[in-house]
Amino acid sequence: MAKNTIRGIIVKKGESVDRALKRLKTKLDTEGILEEMRRRRAFETPTERKIRKARTSIKRHKVRWRYVSEGTDAKNAERKATREAAEA
Numbered sequence: 399m400a401k402n403t404i405r406g407i408i409v410k411k412g413e414s415v416d417r418a419l420k421r422l423k424t425k426l427d428t429e430g431i432l433e434e435m436r437r438r439r440a441f442e443t444p445t446e447r448k449i450r451k452a453r454t455s456i457k458r459h460k461v462r463w464r465y466v467s468e469g470t471d472a473k474n475a476e477r478k479a480t481r482e483a484a485e486a
Contacts, residue, residue: 405431 407425409418426432437450 405429 405426407418407422409415423432442450
């Protein structure tokens with residue numbers, strides 16, 4: 399059985415309500431809850447679904463390739479040199 403988790407934040411002592419709301423919205427946005435809620439509000443055609451998935455995949459790949467290790471960087475340089483040698 400799945401655990402019933404409560405999504406929320408704990409308001410810190412002396413913290414304003416506005417600041418706590420901002421933290422909550424940020425947390426929900428990073429988890430994708432707000433976007434999913436907006437998406438489920440109305441019917442989505444298959445074309446709209448493809449467009450949405452393509453848009454989110456771009457974001458996902460940007461984050462994925464943001465952190466490239468030195469080993470991966472060296473492999474990419476080696477591949478580029480091999481391609482250039484094959485073209486010449």
